[in-house]
Amino acid sequence: MTTQKPSTPLAVVVAFLTVGTALAQSPSGPQLSPRQIVKNVIYNEMHPSAVNNVYWRYRLEKTSGSRQETRTVIETKSGSIDRLTAVAGQPLSGAQAANEAKRIVRFSHSPDEQRKAEEARRKDAEQCNTFLKMIPNAFVFEYAEQNANAIKLDFKPNPHFQPPSREGKVLQQMAGEMWVDARQQRLISISGQLMNDVRFVKRVEIAPGDWELTDLTVNMQGKALLFKNIAVQQKEVHSNFERMPDEITMADAVNVLLRHTLIASTR
Numbered sequence: 001m002t003t004q005k006p007s008t009p010l011a012v013v014v015a016f017l018t019v020g021t022a023l024a025q026s027p028s029g030p031q032l033s034p035r036q037i038v039k040n041v042i043y044n045e046m047h048p049s050a051v052n053n054v055y056w057r058y059r060l061e062k063t064s065g066s067r068q069e070t071r072t073v074i075e076t077k078s079g080s081i082d083r084l085t086a087v088a089g090q091p092l093s094g095a096q097a098a099n100e101a102k103r104i105v106r107f108s109h110s111p112d113e114q115r116k117a118e119e120a121r122r123k124d125a126e127q128c129n130t131f132l133k134m135i136p137n138a139f140v141f142e143y144a145e146q147n148a149n150a151i152k153l154d155f156k157p158n159p160h161f162q163p164p165s166r167e168g169k170v171l172q173q174m175a176g177e178m179w180v181d182a183r184q185q186r187l188i189s190i191s192g193q194l195m196n197d198v199r200f201v202k203r204v205e206i207a208p209g210d211w212e213l214t215d216l217t218v219n220m221q222g223k224a225l226l227f228k229n230i231a232v233q234q235k236e237v238h239s240n241f242e243r244m245p246d247e248i249t250m251a252d253a254v255n256v257l258l259r260h261t262l263i264a265s266t267r
Helices: 034-046 094-108 111-138 167-173 250-265
Strands: 056-064 067-076 079-087 139-146 150-157 174-181 187-194 197-207 210-224 228-243
Touching (some): 079 111, 094 250, 111 167, 139 174, 150 167, 167 174
Antiparallel strands (some): 056 228, 067 079, 150 174, 187 197
16 A cells, blocks of 8 residues: 655654544534533543554655655564655665665664664654643644634744743744644644744544654754754655555665665666
8 A cells, every 4th residue: 555645844852643533523512612522532642542553765855954755664573764865856876776775785684883873763753742841831722724624823922931040941832833733632733833833744544543754944044042043954765655564674674675776776
């Protein structure tokens, strides 16, 4: 099964939110408050009901500053591994593809490199969860729009919010909008603005109960923690999702990536 994911973007580490409950409004019950919807969304984001042993192969297009890369990523039981396929829209040369094959083999045989990669992913997840927990209290939410499938909530800083950390202070300056799936109360998209910073994230349900990030955009200019000037431009697009076997191993993923790398190197 291959599912094309539409493009989308993000907000700070606020790459957050998802849920799984009933409609925000039902014929027999009162409408939930915007804050309660957000609390539901965050609870479901941090306690996903979907099985965890679902692994995907997908295309990652990433722009960071002036560098543009395209990669094939494969998730496995022991972590993810990727293959660089293009730079600035141009396929790798034979020599570049051969070097990429060597990198993949080296990574697959290096427990230390794999551990470092997983540690980085774990820290990202922890940081995301830290921000998630702040969301219901950091903002004031209000209904903006609703249809049969989605709810739009506008949000602005809560003047009474006391950030528990220096990093949380970024939320005091952010305002924007959030779209939530009306039936599952899962995050569809969220966009926010901070000073001159614009971040946007969008998610798509690529399998029942499995919501994945499809696009992340960050355009940030200003001061980071009052210490230094920052100028960050980043965009990620995830597409061409293909489910992999439930028992896929790192060795299996390496074989798939190397097979395609060797084909590319002979062109």
